Amino acid sequence: MGSWLGVAVSRRLAGEDVSWLPAAAAALPLVALAAWLLVPARTPPVLGDDGRPVPGSVAELTSVRLGGRDQAVMLRGRSADLPVLLYLAGGPGQSDLPFSRVLLSDLTASFVVASWDQRGTGRSYAAIEPLEELTLERAVADTIELAEHLRARFGEEKVYLLGESWGTTLGVLAVQRRPDLFHALVGSGQMVSQSLTDRIVWRDLLSHAREVGDWDLYDRVLTLGEPPYDDVPWSNAFVMTNYWRLEPPYAPPAAYVERGTSARLGFYGVLGSEYAPIEKANVLRGLIDVFWALYPQLQEIDLRRDAPRLEVPFYLLDGKGELRGRRELALEWFEALDAPIKRVFAFEDAGHAVAFEQFEALERILVDTVLPETYPARP
Numbered sequence: 001m002g003s004w005l006g007v008a009v010s011r012r013l014a015g016e017d018v019s020w021l022p023a024a025a026a027a028l029p030l031v032a033l034a035a036w037l038l039v040p041a042r043t044p045p046v047l048g049d050d051g052r053p054v055p056g057s058v059a060e061l062t063s064v065r066l067g068g069r070d071q072a073v074m075l076r077g078r079s080a081d082l083p084v085l086l087y088l089a090g091g092p093g094q095s096d097l098p099f100s101r102v103l104l105s106d107l108t109a110s111f112v113v114a115s116w117d118q119r120g121t122g123r124s125y126a127a128i129e130p131l132e133e134l135t136l137e138r139a140v141a142d143t144i145e146l147a148e149h150l151r152a153r154f155g156e157e158k159v160y161l162l163g164e165s166w167g168t169t170l171g172v173l174a175v176q177r178r179p180d181l182f183h184a185l186v187g188s189g190q191m192v193s194q195s196l197t198d199r200i201v202w203r204d205l206l207s208h209a210r211e212v213g214d215w216d217l218y219d220r221v222l223t224l225g226e227p228p229y230d231d232v233p234w235s236n237a238f239v240m241t242n243y244w245r246l247e248p249p250y251a252p253p254a255a256y257v258e259r260g261t262s263a264r265l266g267f268y269g270v271l272g273s274e275y276a277p278i279e280k281a282n283v284l285r286g287l288i289d290v291f292w293a294l295y296p297q298l299q300e301i302d303l304r305r306d307a308p309r310l311e312v313p314f315y316l317l318d319g320k321g322e323l324r325g326r327r328e329l330a331l332e333w334f335e336a337l338d339a340p341i342k343r344v345f346a347f348e349d350a351g352h353a354v355a356f357e358q359f360e361a362l363e364r365i366l367v368d369t370v371l372p373e374t375y376p377a378r379p
Helices: 002-013 021-037 097-103 105-109 122-128 136-153 166-177 194-212 215-224 234-240 254-263 277-298 324-336 359-374
Strands: 058-066 069-077 084-088 112-116 159-164 182-188 314-319 342-347
Touching: 058 136, 069 097, 069 105, 069 122, 069 136, 084 136, 084 166, 097 105, 097 112, 097 254, 105 112, 105 359, 112 136, 122 277, 136 159, 136 166, 136 277, 159 166, 159 359, 166 182, 182 359, 194 215, 194 234, 194 277, 194 324, 215 234, 254 359, 314 324, 314 359, 324 342, 342 359
Parallel strands: 084 112, 084 159, 159 182, 182 314, 314 342
Antiparallel strands: 058 069, 069 112
């Protein structure tokens, strides 16, 4: 369009009659694109029962300096005086800002819910550099720094941790390092030994393909070879797309299906308002890049050996629709775990993402059990 305008101006100066309509028509899509790219990310206000923003509520997208890099945090609560719940997303590499806003919204009546885009994910994609700092050690240190920031920001002695999948591993390691920072840890989609889980899933998928006579699948899985896979994350992604073949049948709660569908968050939540346009692409870039960097570093972790004791109360959300290779290890670890308080809550109609699928039950568990058992009465 710039070239056309240059030619048009030259011809106009030479006395020729030139129409500006083609230029205007060409400019409109570019102007629209530019305007769209400038749309800022935002998180909606916290609404009361009357549908209006709650006075004194917290609803903000902010950034916190962790390990020398700015990382995105979403804060939502009906009051800044509530206890703080830090949600640790899965992956590694997943950004859950829109999902946590929609599916954990009921918790904002009792907590300030902090959802964090970990280093290199989603809105924190720029923090992926330098790559040599994208380590398990740094992830744990970032978690601890964020917990310290949150308790200082909201005047709390400690915060709560809710981990999903990889977030449960991160939560356990952070609690081990600094138990003084945390009231309790809640595990959803609890991981125990990533390497053993991968091997069990690989063997189960191979057995399934043989049993049903799906020889194309059998050959593909056999060709991958037993984990750990060499071409992370592509082999992992292929196996994940076939998890449904191994999951016990269950029907997610209607409330979960309805709320998730009506939110219209799109693939991996990229349609959520929490992402500016360029950040929508970074959601997927971050998932691939962070998984590639961090997943191999998880292979030596086995909580049955590495975390036989926790010094904070632990609450396990157990989805009976979970893969055998995850659930059996989680229950085995939980059974042997030594903790001041430990409780398990089992759900027939939940799989891996129990906290999201059972968001109504999660609120009851946190408000009726976890808070009374772990949150000190204020003077």
